[in-house]
Amino acid sequence: MAIDIKQVLKNLGIDQVNQGVSSGTKWFDTAGDTTASYSPIDGELIGKVKNATWDDYEKLITKAQKAFVIWRKVPAPIRGEVIRQIGLELRKHKDDLGALVSYEMGKIFQEGKGEVQEMIDICDFAVGQSRLINGVSLQSERVDHRLFEQYQPLGVVGIVTSFNFPVAVWAWNTALAAIAGDVVIWKPSSKTPLSAIATQKLIQKVLKENDVPEGVFNLIVAKSSVMGDQFLNDHRIPLMSVTGSSAVGKRVGEIVGKRLGKTILELGGNNAVIITPSADIPMALSSTVFGTVGTAGQRCTSTRRIIIHESIYEEVKEKLVNAYHKIKDRVGSPLDEKFLVGPLIDQGSVINFLNAVKRVQEEGGKILFGGEKLTGKGFESGNYVMPCIAEAENHYSIVQEETFAPIVYLIKYAGDIYDAIAIQNDVPQGLSSCCFTLNVREAEIFVSSAGSDCGIANVNVGTSGAEIGGAFGGEKETGGGRESGSDAWKVYMRRQTSTVNYGTALPLAQGIKFDF
Structure with missing residues (x-):
């Protein structure tokens, strides 16, 4: 089967020059410079992208923070319904998006389609998980007290993806973060920006039809000189998920760790x-x-x-x-x-x-x-x-x-x-x-x-x-992070232990007496 790349680009809404900033439901013009994406297959120009500036990022994260306040209150099964529809939209465009991934990244078409299938699979998984976000009921040592643990939305999740899986890794993180009540800011690899832009355009229809707040699913294409260490060091982002080399991971761990942020690091393998x-x-x-x-x-x-x-x-x-x-x-x-x-x-x-x-x-x-x-x-x-x-x-x-x-x-x-x-x-x-x-x-x-x-x-x-059913990740210099299936959803949430006193007395734990 011959693949008409020009038709693929048209089907996916990829223009000769593309905006690099989206808040999910809207695209924004930027003041940044323009870079080009060439295919490693034949060296041909695929398209150009207008890169974001730091000012663009500031506007985007402000929208993300406002969106989180709304999105975290949406019932998880309703958030899951949005992800279900995103999965359906990906099914419709599996061949086209798979072809673009192949052309921009260089993997064979079968693998390109397989990558999109991973996106579909994690959407299916996340839909089910949206009804299974659970905690645990514990036995209190105090009379008329209830002791329990639960999971709450975390906030803004930063996602940095690599060229080799330009869209699947975004889906692994985003599907779970979204059903958890988080909002995301996605910085794709500068080597494969058009696959990310195509994905963002595919989900835009679903977001609008479901009245998803602007700022829940964000994309920003920017140079590392603009959004490198500054992005990692942003205290407004409690969790950074980064895919890259072990050297990159050490840098990420140092910067995010210094501000006591959380990381998911998917790094090198041997x-x-x-x-x-x-x-x-x-x-x-x-x-x-x-x-x-x-x-x-x-x-x-x-x-x-x-x-x-x-x-x-x-x-x-x-x-x-x-x-x-x-x-x-x-x-x-x-x-x-x-x-x-x-x-x-x-x-x-x-x-x-x-x-x-x-x-x-x-x-x-x-x-x-x-x-x-x-x-x-x-x-x-x-x-x-x-x-x-x-x-x-x-x-x-x-x-x-x-x-x-x-x-x-x-x-x-x-x-x-x-x-x-x-x-x-x-x-x-x-x-x-x-x-x-x-x-x-x-x-x-x-x-x-x-x-x-x-x-x-x-x-x-x-x-x-x-x-995708199993948690994905490694140990040692691979980073120790986990994405995708099993209970990987928990890292996108904050764990909370709660005690409710429904009695008439106020006993202290460990039998401590403190009368005054």
């Missing part, structure tokens, strides 16, 4: 697959190939390391290299369904990839496949590389880092599952992990307290991709 002698090797290979080359290695959950037992190492290595040979001719425009691997987001990412290939060899590693920049017909944008497999050791400095590109390191282990887990855990990051084994003891050890130290630990399921 995700490993363990393949034991009892593994279903065809299954492991199938899953791992997607984990390594899907989204051209630009997922926080992409597989970075494959830890293989020495008894099957040569077999797995040979089969993995053969699998890569099959995708060798499947690198190309992600809008063409015959291709499975698209471009990196920009030249900086290409340079980082090539530097990683060079460094692993300098440290003693061996390149088994790929590792070069692709040129020629179809690769004119200069953002395409051939996915790389390298033999390495876990202690190499480059292996200890996250390279946001399709390079994977094969690491051999001897001994038992504990030895493999020790290697897996011996990196600063702790996002996603998996173990391929048909041995129930190995499987249970892997997900036990003595097993993986990551926020996500899978058995016979790869590192990449997660259902």
Whole structure:
């Protein structure tokens, strides 16, 4: 199926020059400069955006604060109904928004549509959660007293998203924040602003039809020099949700922590697959190939390391290299369904990839496949590389880092599952992990307290991709935050303990006597 990008842009309301500030129901002209968004696929100009100034932000957060006073009083199920309708609107435009995500970010069209499906799924989840925001009734030690806990709306939530999931991560946060009674200010990646603008335009219809107060769903496109540290340091925002590198997360944690604000940090991953002698090797290979080359290695959950037992190492290595040979001719425009691997987001990412290939060899590693920049017909944008497999050791400095590109390191282990887990855990990051084994003891050890130290630990399921039903996030330098499903909604609310005395006496806790 050929994708007509011009028609897609028209369907989504993307103009040649687009405003970068929206309060949900209104768009505002800005005094900021104009920047352009180019596709990493073919280097073509997609559209331009007028960036916001700090004055624009001040106007927007004032609207957000006023909207919160109204929105927090709206019953949660009614807030959920708005999210339900947003999910329906996304369903109508799934192909168009998925195509724009693909064209602006570079992931294949199937993944672009999958990202929109994540948005739809979290809307469905949030609708149900809007009727299940609960607390707990406790037993008071005092006669005629009721002791209970409940959750209250928090306030303005700042959301900073990354280019690799330009719309889904916004939805993970916004759907839950909105049903919790919060309002949001979304600052999207400057590399993918048009996907954010298209999303904001899609939800505008729903917001108007439901008389949602202006200022509940806010978008602001601005340079980091304008809305970087100042945004993070704003005391009017009790919660900042930021997706980015570990280095960015440390900066965010420092600034927000200094003002005692709350954070959700979704940062770097150095995700490993363990393949034991009892593994279903065809299954492991199938899953791992997607984990390594899907989204051209630009997922926080992409597989970075494959830890293989020495008894099957040569077999797995040979089969993995053969699998890569099959995708060798499947690198190309992600809008063409015959291709499975698209471009990196920009030249900086290409340079980082090539530097990683060079460094692993300098440290003693061996390149088994790929590792070069692709040129020629179809690769004119200069953002395409051939996915790389390298033999390495876990202690190499480059292996200890996250390279946001399709390079994977094969690491051999001897001994038992504990030895493999020790290697897996011996990196600063702790996002996603998996173990391929048909041995129930190995499987249970892997997900036990003595097993993986990551926020996500899978058995016979790869590192990449997660259902929205479970809380998403990692440990160590991955940040420790949680988004999406399970009870992640609680972080968007303030926890409150209350006591009600419905008796005629006033006893103090712990039996304290204080008569005067």
